[in-house]
Amino acid sequence: xxxxxxxxxxxxxxxxxxxxxxxxxxxxxxxxxxxxxxxxxxxxxxxxxxxxxxxxxxxxxxxxxxxxxxxxxxxxxxxxx
Amino acid sequence: xxxxxxxxxxxxxxxxxxxxxxxxxxxxxxxxxxxxxxxxxxxxxxxxxxxxxxxxxxxxxxxxxxxxxxxxxxxxxxxxxxxxxxxxxxxxxxxxxxxxxxxxxxxxxxxxxxxxxxxxxxxxxxxxxxxxxxxxxxxxxxxxxxxxxxxxxxxxxxxxxxxxxxxxxxxxxxxxxxxxxxxxxxxxxxxxxxxxxxxxxxxxxxxxxxxxxxxxxxx
Numbered sequence: 407x408x409x410x411x412x413x414x415x416x417x418x419x420x421x422x423x424x425x426x427x428x429x430x431x432x433x434x435x436x437x438x439x440x441x442x443x444x445x446x447x448x449x450x451x452x453x454x455x456x457x458x459x460x461x462x463x464x465x466x467x468x469x470x471x472x473x474x475x476x477x478x479x480x481x482x483x484x485x486x487x
Numbered sequence: 488x489x490x491x492x493x494x495x496x497x498x499x500x501x502x503x504x505x506x507x508x509x510x511x512x513x514x515x516x517x518x519x520x521x522x523x524x525x526x527x528x529x530x531x532x533x534x535x536x537x538x539x540x541x542x543x544x545x546x547x548x549x550x551x552x553x554x555x556x557x558x559x560x561x562x563x564x565x566x567x568x569x570x571x572x573x574x575x576x577x578x579x580x581x582x583x584x585x586x587x588x589x590x591x592x593x594x595x596x597x598x599x600x601x602x603x604x605x606x607x608x609x610x611x612x613x614x615x616x617x618x619x620x621x622x623x624x625x626x627x628x629x630x631x632x633x634x635x636x637x638x639x640x641x642x643x644x645x646x647x648x649x650x651x652x653x654x655x656x657x658x659x660x661x662x663x664x665x666x667x668x669x670x671x672x673x674x675x676x677x678x679x680x681x682x683x684x685x686x687x688x689x690x691x692x693x694x695x696x697x698x699x700x701x702x703x704x705x706x
Contacts, residue, residue, distance in 0.1 A: 419635065420660060422595040471552070474545055474581075476588040477635060 407452040409464040411482040413473050414445035448472055460484045488706050490516040491529040493559070493575075495550045500536035500572060504683040507699055508533075511686050514703055521553035530706055531568050532559055534575030536628070536681060546589065546631045547577030556582055568612050568702055569675045573629055576667070576677030585670055585677045586644060587636035593660030597630040601691065603655040604666055604680055608648045611673040616701040623694040625685035627658060632679040634661040634668070644668060651676055 415421045421443050428442035450467065452460050464482050473480040490508050494501050501518060508516040519526065526532060539550035550556070556578075563569045563584055571579035579585045592598055603624055606617040617623075636644060641662060644650060652667035659679075667678030682695025 420590060420593055420633065422591050422593055426595055471548065472544070474548070474588055476637065476640075477590055 407455055407457065407460045408485050408487060409450040409452070409460060409482050410485060411448040411450065411464065411468060411472060411480055412445060413448065413468075413478050413480045414443055416477060416479050419477050445478075457484050488514055488530050488703055489528060490514065490531040490533060490703070491519045491526050492516060492533045492535055493521060493555055494518050494535075495521045495537070495539035495553060495578075497539045497541055498535050498537035498574070500574075500681065500683060503681075504533050504535050504572070507683050507686040507696065508703070511696060512699060512703060519555065521550065521555045524554050524558055526555070526558050526562050526567075529562070529567070531702055532562055532570070534559070534569070534571040534578055535683075536573030536575055539574055539578060542574075542631075545577075545581070546574060547579075547581040550574075550578045551581040560584060563670070563675050566672065566674050568706075570613065570702065571675075571677040572681055572683065573627075573632075573679055576679055577631065579675060579677045584675050585668055586640045586649075587634055587668070589631050589679070590633045590635050591631055592629070592633050592658070597628075598632070598658050599626070599628040600658065601626050602658055602666075602680060604652045605655055607650040607653050608669070610648055611651065611669055611676065612702055612705055613669075613676045613698055614651055614701060615705060616697060622655065623652075623682075623685075623697070624692040625680045625682055625695045627680050629659070629679055632661065633659045634665040634679075636662060647671060649673075652678055652680070 424443040606621045653664040657664045682698040685692040685695035
């Protein structure tokens, strides 16, 4: 069982990295892209646990450590394998 | 008076702070490894700057779970003065001892430069020897020093006079030019600038020494 976690800045939080990457893409000619945000992708690999248990543990890990509730939001999916 | 300087893997301003307290001020001070569990005999706790755990995940996020942190929180709640400088400020914020968050500087760069601070509140053991709006020169050296707080938190910080220092010219995008804040009880200070690197005139400024003197000599 695996958790795939996506962490991104909350709305309104300055994302200078995203802005800079956006400018670079625009100057490469990709004018269709008007905003970029850069976040984090984290994968957790579980021992033999149920999907419910993996969900609970992932949510707890995000709240306690992986995301900063002041500035970041997260979502995740639990997948087999 | 006996001070404790907490050492995490990756702390690198611990010796500067030790030098100021031991050699410049001639006071007792010990290094405390982050795996230790007790700070029973200390009157002042300093969480120094550096790159604890390589700033992995978020600056200060991993150090916050070191065994010594529970003891620092316990001492802070008892009223013992705790000061976090730079990465130490980031750790104190991650631990919940101070409100808000420190995010990437607005220009995405690591900033290493001399700046001028203004004393915003003199109502604390750390700042009571200063005059309001007094200017202090000292260096900054950080990438994640841009102070952010929710509207509610910011209002609370302002209403209860918890802003310790502001930047004269905002280098990093911090809300309200905030360079340092207190907790509600005013015995915990976090600041991004480095007073320990401005404690002797040969270093370009001795303004930082006055902060250490304010804490240690008012005990």
